[in-house]
Amino acid sequence: MIHFDSDYTTGAHPSILERLVATNAEHTAGYGYDDYTSRAKELIRKAIGCDQAEVMFLVGGTQTNATAIDGILAHHEGVLAAESGHIAVHESGAIEASGHKVLTLHHHDGKVRAEDIEAYITEFYADETYQHMVAPGMLYISQPTEYGTVYTLNELEELSDVCHRHDIPLYIDGARLGYALASEGADFTLRDIARLADVFYIGGTKLGTLFGEALVVTNSRLLKNLFPLVKQHGALLAKGRLLGIQFEAMFADGLYFEIGRNAVEQAIRIREAFRNAGYNVVIESPTNQQFFRLPNNVIDRLRESVSFNYWGARGATHSIVRFVTGWSTTADDVDRLIELLQDL
Numbered sequence: 001m002i003h004f005d006s007d008y009t010t011g012a013h014p015s016i017l018e019r020l021v022a023t024n025a026e027h028t029a030g031y032g033y034d035d036y037t038s039r040a041k042e043l044i045r046k047a048i049g050c051d052q053a054e055v056m057f058l059v060g061g062t063q064t065n066a067t068a069i070d071g072i073l074a075h076h077e078g079v080l081a082a083e084s085g086h087i088a089v090h091e092s093g094a095i096e097a098s099g100h101k102v103l104t105l106h107h108h109d110g111k112v113r114a115e116d117i118e119a120y121i122t123e124f125y126a127d128e129t130y131q132h133m134v135a136p137g138m139l140y141i142s143q144p145t146e147y148g149t150v151y152t153l154n155e156l157e158e159l160s161d162v163c164h165r166h167d168i169p170l171y172i173d174g175a176r177l178g179y180a181l182a183s184e185g186a187d188f189t190l191r192d193i194a195r196l197a198d199v200f201y202i203g204g205t206k207l208g209t210l211f212g213e214a215l216v217v218t219n220s221r222l223l224k225n226l227f228p229l230v231k232q233h234g235a236l237l238a239k240g241r242l243l244g245i246q247f248e249a250m251f252a253d254g255l256y257f258e259i260g261r262n263a264v265e266q267a268i269r270i271r272e273a274f275r276n277a278g279y280n281v282v283i284e285s286p287t288n289q290q291f292f293r294l295p296n297n298v299i300d301r302l303r304e305s306v307s308f309n310y311w312g313a314r315g316a317t318h319s320i321v322r323f324v325t326g327w328s329t330t331a332d333d334v335d336r337l338i339e340l341l342q343d344l
Contacts, residue, residue: 001305001306001307002305002306002307002333002336002337003306003307003333004270004306004307004308004323004324004325004329004333004337005307005308005309005324006206006309006324006326007176007179007206007207007263007288007324007325007326007327008205008206008326009326010326010327010328011210012208012209012210012246013208013209013249013255013259013327013328015249015255016208016209016210016245016246016249016250016255019245019246019248019249020210020242020245020246023036023241023245026241028241029241030238030239030240030241031227031236031237031238031240032056032057032236032237032240032241032243032244033240034240034241034244036241036244036245036248037057037240037241037243037244037248038244039244039248040055040057040214040243040244040245040246040247040248040251041055041244043247043248043251043252044202044214044216044247044251047190047191047251048190048191048193048194048216048218049191049194049195050191050194050195050216050218052218052220053194053216053217053218054216054217054220054223054226055214055215055216055217056214056215056217056226056227056230057212057213057214057215057237057240057243057244057247058201058212058213058215058230058235058236058237059211059212059213059235059236059237059243060205060211060212060213060235061086061173061175061201061203061205061206061213062091062092062094063233063234063235064201064213064215064235065086065087065091065094065095065140065173066091066094066095066097066098066233066235067215067229067230067233067235068171068199068201068215068223069087069095069098069100069138069140069171070095070098070099070100070229070233071222071223071225071226071229072137072138072169072171072199072222072223073100073137073138074135074137075099076134076135077100077134077135077136077137077138078100078101078102078103078134078135078136078137079095079100079101079102079103079136079137079138079139079140079171080103080105080112080117080120080136080138080139080140080168081102081103081104081105081112081139081140081141082104082105082106082107082110082111082112082141082145082146083104083105083106083107084107084110084145084146084147085102085104085107085140085141085142085145085146086142086146086173086175087102087140087173088102088104089146090146098233100137101134102140103120103134103136105117105120107145109145109147109149109283110144110145110146110147110148110149110283111141111145111149111151111155112139112141112159113155113158114155114158114159114161114162117139117159117162117163117166118162118166120136121136121162121166121168124136136168137168138163138168138169138170138171139159139163139168139169139170139171140171140173141159141170141171141172141173142172142173142174142175142176143156143172143173143174143176143177143180143193144176144177144179144180144183144285144287144289147283147285147289147291148283148285148286148287148288148289148290148291149283149284149285149286149287150180150183150186150286150287151180151188152187152188153187153188153192156188156192156193156196157196159196160196160197163198169198169199169219169222170196170197170198170199171197171198171199171200172193172197172199172200172201173200173201174193174200174201174202174203174213175201175203175205175206175213176203176206176207176287176288176289177190177193177200177201177202177203177207178202178203178207178256178257178259178260179207179260179263179264179287179288179289180287181257181260182257182260182261182263182264182287183264183286183287184264184268184286185286186286190202194216194218195218197218198217198218198219198222199215199216199217199218199219199222199223200215200216200218201213201214201215201216202214202216202247202256204243204246204247204250206326207250207256207259207260207326207327208250208255208256208259208326208327209246209247209250210242210246211243212237212242212243212246212247214247259326259327260288262327262329263288263325263326263327263329264286264287264288264325266288266325266329266330266331266333266334267285267287267288267289267290267323267324267325267329268286269331269334269338270290270323270325270334270337271285271290273334273337273338273341274290274292274341277341277342277344279292279293279294279298280292280293280294282320288324288325288326289322289323289324290322290323290324291311291320291321291322291323292320292321292323293318293319293320293321294318294319294321295317295318296314296315296317296318296319298344299319299321301344302340302344305336305340306337306340308321308322308323308324309321309322309324310322
């Protein structure tokens with residue numbers, strides 16, 4: 001079976017496992033008060049070009065989103081997000097469970113536009129009854145989006161500008177940020193992300209670690225009591241050095257960026273193979289997630305040898321499916337898929 005289900009169905013990159021094994025018998029302080037974690041934080045600060053940034057390692061993406069959003073918002077505030085956004089669809093109401101509403105916006109292939117943010121906020125405060133309603137307290141986006149699309153540098157600058165003009169923070173979910181950075185035509189850098197976002201995170205779970213995300217706070221006015229906040233949300237790892245070691249390995253020699261490039265390269269090969277075979281590419285995704293509309297009989301035949309996911313419910317005759325690559329995807333995997341397509 002060839003697997004294109006997700007970018008976290010395998011374990012960890014061998015380089016990370018080697019570091020974990022090599023340090024396994026050491027005794028270190030808990031909760032991230034160890035030298036490995038300190039070095040990992042410094043490597044990330046160097047990579048983003050912000051010496052004063054607060055960096056905190058959490059165990060998973062949903063916990064990171066729920067912790068950061070709850071910590072940023074006041075009790076009466078909600079978070080603006082695309083109606084397709086991860087927090088609005090695939091986090092089982094984690095944000096609402098913390099007492100905050102997700103305020104959804106129309107999306108354009110997964111992305112929100114600055115003019116829509118401007119219109120929402122302007123119209124909200126133009127309503128005389130606005131104090132009876134949930135106020136827009138921040139903007140959530142993901143880079144890349146749930147559809148694998150990527151915000152350009154200009155789009156990010158426009159979103160950052162409208163947020164800061166209205167005094168609300170911009171928060172970027174970077175669960176797959178490494179794939180956006182490696183995408184076709186990417187015109188932004190990790191330093192741009194740090195410059196434009198008030199808070200963001202660098203995903204590890206979907207980019208080669210066993211688990212873990214690096215939450216980065218560049219706006220010193222936000223999340224001042226981050227440690228207890230993380231613990232309250234069940235996102236603090238007692239054996240914190242396990243996170244530090246993994247992110248140190250990711251950023252010491254550029255492994256984070258290498259993983260992103262490999263996955264995107266293989267994903268683009270998959271996209272072009274389906275296109276050349278005459279199938280419909282649903283979204284022009286430049287990242288590691290690719291979406292196709294296929295006849296159900298083709299899906300059934302492929303699933304005899306290939307593992308991938310439906311994107312939504314199965315249709316009467318055709319369905320949309322998603323193929324995802326990751327650190328462990330090889331050129332041989334894609335070669336075998338291409339052969340299967342040619343034999344259909």
